Amino acid sequence: MTDLTFIDSLRAIVGDRGVVTEATDLEIYNTDWRHIFHGKARCAVLPRNTQEVSAVVRLCASAGVPMVPHGGNTGLSGGATPDDSGAQVVISLARMSAIRNIDPVGETMEVEAGCILQTAQEAAAEAGLLLPISLAAEGSARIGGILGTNAGGTNVLRYGMARTRVLGLEVVTANGEIVSGLRRLRKDNAGYDWKQWFIGTEGTLGIITAAVLQLAPMSRNTVTVLLAVPSPEAALKVMRAARQGIGETLNAFELMSGTALELVERHQGLKVPLAPSEWYVLLEASSSLPSLREAVENLLGEVLEREDATDGVIAESERQESELWALRESITEAESREGRSVKHDVSVPIPAIPAFLREAGAAVAGAFPQARINAFGHAGDGNIHYNLVVSSSTDGSALNALVHDIVVAHGGSISAEHGIGQYRVKELERCRSLPELELARCVKHALDPSGLMNPGKILASLHAEK
Ligand SMILES: Cc1cc2nc3c(=O)[nH]c(=O)nc-3n(C[C@H](O)[C@H](O)[C@H](O)COP(=O)(O)OP(=O)(O)OC[C@H]3O[C@@H](n4cnc5c(N)ncnc54)[C@H](O)[C@@H]3O)c2cc1C
Numbered sequence: 001m002t003d004l005t006f007i008d009s010l011r012a013i014v015g016d017r018g019v020v021t022e023a024t025d026l027e028i029y030n031t032d033w034r035h036i037f038h039g040k041a042r043c044a045v046l047p048r049n050t051q052e053v054s055a056v057v058r059l060c061a062s063a064g065v066p067m068v069p070h071g072g073n074t075g076l077s078g079g080a081t082p083d084d085s086g087a088q089v090v091i092s093l094a095r096m097s098a099i100r101n102i103d104p105v106g107e108t109m110e111v112e113a114g115c116i117l118q119t120a121q122e123a124a125a126e127a128g129l130l131l132p133i134s135l136a137a138e139g140s141a142r143i144g145g146i147l148g149t150n151a152g153g154t155n156v157l158r159y160g161m162a163r164t165r166v167l168g169l170e171v172v173t174a175n176g177e178i179v180s181g182l183r184r185l186r187k188d189n190a191g192y193d194w195k196q197w198f199i200g201t202e203g204t205l206g207i208i209t210a211a212v213l214q215l216a217p218m219s220r221n222t223v224t225v226l227l228a229v230p231s232p233e234a235a236l237k238v239m240r241a242a243r244q245g246i247g248e249t250l251n252a253f254e255l256m257s258g259t260a261l262e263l264v265e266r267h268q269g270l271k272v273p274l275a276p277s278e279w280y281v282l283l284e285a286s287s288s289l290p291s292l293r294e295a296v297e298n299l300l301g302e303v304l305e306r307e308d309a310t311d312g313v314i315a316e317s318e319r320q321e322s323e324l325w326a327l328r329e330s331i332t333e334a335e336s337r338e339g340r341s342v343k344h345d346v347s348v349p350i351p352a353i354p355a356f357l358r359e360a361g362a363a364v365a366g367a368f369p370q371a372r373i374n375a376f377g378h379a380g381d382g383n384i385h386y387n388l389v390v391s392s393s394t395d396g397s398a399l400n401a402l403v404h405d406i407v408v409a410h411g412g413s414i415s416a417e418h419g420i421g422q423y424r425v426k427e428l429e430r431c432r433s434l435p436e437l438e439l440a441r442c443v444k445h446a447l448d449p450s451g452l453m454n455p456g457k458i459l460a461s462l463h464a465e466k
Helices: 003-014 023-030 050-063 117-126 143-148 232-249 258-268 292-305 318-329 331-338 350-367 396-409 425-431 434-447 460-465
Strands: 043-045 067-070 089-092 099-103 108-112 166-173 178-181 206-214 221-229 250-257 279-287 311-314 345-347 372-378 383-389
Touching: 003 043, 003 050, 023 043, 050 089, 050 166, 050 178, 050 206, 067 143, 067 206, 099 117, 108 117, 117 143, 143 206, 221 232, 221 292, 221 318, 232 250, 232 279, 232 292, 232 350, 250 258, 250 318, 258 279, 258 318, 258 331, 258 372, 279 292, 279 318, 292 311, 318 331, 331 372, 331 383, 345 396, 350 372, 350 383, 350 396, 396 425
Parallel strands: 043 089, 067 089
Antiparallel strands: 099 108, 108 206, 166 178, 166 206, 221 279, 221 311, 250 279, 250 372, 345 383, 372 383
16 A cells, blocks of 8 residues: 555545644654654554544554554653654544543543543542542543553552553454443453453553543542651651551652752752751541541651651641642652653562662662662652663663662562553563563464554564564
8 A cells, every 4th residue: 555545544534634744743743751762653643533543453454554552642661652664653542532421429430542631530520539540740641541551650559550440441452343341340250351451551452442440539638748757767667657547548658868859949949848858758648537637647746756757747738738749749850950860660569668779779879979869759659760860971771770680689660650661671571581571472462463553662572573
């Protein structure tokens, strides 16, 4: 099929406005959020409904054209960026953004994949419910990308990763088949839970077109606390006390190094309302019961008395809550203003966090004495963003290997929440066991035998070996 015939056939499916071919218009599809990866799409296609997604995929599959699913383009692993061959078609779900229904009794929402996360959150809130997936990119990230990456964020401690919110899924497979399982069931053990094959696999097995999400009751009271703690060990003691004292109300437990908040003060003009400390904890709890604040105050008194925390402040208003959260959410931006950084999105078992930080700190200081460590993250989930501010000549791959080897030695993961994309393909091959990789290769081969669905992501070279 000539290029002209192919593009005309796409236009016949999605309409003239649904196919983007001009180089300047394609720029937004050709690079990622951080502008680290740069590709060259043959074109971008924006279907309006699931049938059109199916027809586009059938056309691409029959013409042997590789496809790259595209959401809000906030991914941090280059998963939505095409390669530079000029052969790949980007399929954007941006025109499929409807909220199909909200069930206030069953507490569910059926939503199309192109819906922006924040729009879905707001619709849930209007119905008096909570869509408890929350991350700093929620104003741009779309449901398809959120599920395609199995996003984490700040509420995982209480509500789990994005995967745990999915009751039903509708997908278009690599050969263009529509598979609909938009059931609203909390319990469904009828055979394989096939929706899991498409969640967190970064568009390499098919395209998510809609989902039924489990919502949660909206809590009436929220309490946010910033604590200064002397060490990561002390932070874990505070976490243990919080789990015992206010247990199920704990939404978030974030650990931030003094360095991280120094960067925020320097570059973002924000002020930490506590004395300087080596480490800080940001803790958020919510409940509809009126006694929450008193319970948090008791917790604060307890950890200060035991000197697991040296200072602390409880937000007195919604504004103060936002100010405390701004400290945490500005770290990435502040880091980017400081200079080049090599990032690691790792997780280790929670009790291993202090040892990981100690060992990684010693290894980095030995091998890369100029590197400055900026560690922070969702400690309540064992997830540390272990970033290193480095000079332009630093060998990022060697630094990755050094940190990841320590992560693996602790039984951890080289990607806690950002995925593999094209950023960590080699590290995944190095760090995962052969039987695990072989299992993944089997699934890829079974669901995408021609290797046309987001090639070059997660398992690129493994598929090429087939
Ligand atoms: C400031 C900032 C903060 C962030 N914080 C967090 C955080 O706390 N936790 C976290 O987990 N992530 C975080 N991220 C990363 C990012 O927001 C998430 O990975 C998000 O889930 C990506 O959604 P998206 O719609 O932008 O997807 P995209 O970037 O467009 O795509 C991401 C991947 O999903 C695939 N994909 C997209 N749509 C579909 C679909 N319909 N079907 C199948 N596959 C699809 C793409 O091919 C790609 O591989 C952050 C990013 C930024 C910029």
